[in-house]
Amino acid sequence: MITHPTAAPADAGATRAVLSARGLAKRFGSFLAVNNVDIDVHHGRIHALIGPNGAGKSTVFNLLTKFLKPTAGRIVLDGTDITAMDPACVARMGMVRSFQISATFGDMTLLDNVRVALQRPNSLYHQFWRSLTSLDRLNRQAMELLDRVGLADMAHLRANNLSYGRKRALEIATTLALEPRVLLLDEPLAGMGQEDVEHMASLIKSVSRDCALLMVEHNLKVVGDISDEITVLQRGEILARGDYATVSADPRVREAYMGSEDDGH
Template sequence: MTLATVPAQHAPAGSRAALSARGLSKSFGNFQAVNDVDIDVHHGRIHALIGPNGAGKSTVFNLLTKFLQPTAGKIMLGETDITRMDPAHIARLGVARSFQISATFGDMSLVDNVCVALQRPNGLAVQFWRPLGSLSRLRPRAMELLGRVGLADMAARRAADLSYGRKRALEIATTLALDPKVLLLDEPLAGMGQEDVETMAGLIADVARDCALLMVEHNIKVVADIGHDITVLQRGEILTQGSYAEVSADPRVREAYMGAEDDD
């Protein structure tokens, strides 16, 4: 039983996926890490990539962000074929990502972290002859983004001094600075306390209104709450795709998770 990529009751009629992959495969030597994966990420929807440990979620994620090069398959960003592009290039086209280990510029203030992201689209990044004061016109926008993730009151603090949950929030703010068409989040809730999880899940749901969002996530409760489309991976292949209700009813999904727990 292979379900339609987007369940009929949800699929926006005739809409193209913002990001789609067909036949995505990746092997490392003889090991087939990802095999023939099809994924569509639609504007305004949250697509969750789940699966037991070692299912190939991170590999798929890194293929989609081009941090890994696929061995076979095709990745389209809207009408553009991005299969052979480098990660910086697709970032400039509007594909933003976060990292599993939170990636901030530790020695910089929060507002500067966001300014780093704002600089490039504004053409400031290569100006080595101008003072930093020339960045001041980016600051209102940076503050706005920090405000959106609830960090405005600590804008001058060093990023390295933030708590774990706040670093992740800062990462989201930095990512949003790119005005992404597609946002890919790698385990955005991992290692967070319950309170932070709720705030972050709310934030993700809010952010996804303006872009296509794909996240790798272990927290099944959150996936059930905010995920629109779910893809379940197992051993590098798609086990099933569909809405949470459809996926969770699938006996193979239950089995995959139970099996994984036994392995642990």
């Protein structure tokens, strides 16, 4: 078994861990997909989870977001043990996740997409009998969120008319509408052109100031540019962790990940 590094960012003590996992493990039959993973995601910081294909990144992500139940280990959100909770309960506590496939309402305008997301925090989600005009009071909040992700001038376009990268930005706006304490992004840059990658990376950095942010990502350049801490997985276990300079200099990481992922990133 690999001994986990103990190094942490120098200013880690100045922040607080919003989401923590200890001894996280997941077994599928006889296959141990994740073994003894510890992770801390701090407020105002970006924590990247990387590793080669099959390293266990998606499994860890789904364990943390409660889409899978751990075989062993403990998950804590804001001081509350959420290990046995279902995803809906955890979402109400402020954990919000994205998916690899953009989840927007294509036939609705950008403004309406965000207004729908704003219904829950404004206690309107159960008042389904009301007309759409009853949501007009959410317009100011919705426009502020669209402006934050650079889409305010497109507010009245249908989501289907957006590029893939802009759809992901809209998705960020709808997640921010839920006022997340911790935001988990699953490959947020996948399938984007360079212009959209740069825009999204800047957006993710901006968003992280107001929440704890964990992302699974393959674009190593972006990981290096915006991440505060990185956890590298290999075969379901932690291979290395620290800032980008630390993990990129680790010969085990170069062999296991960077050397095998020669994708130009």
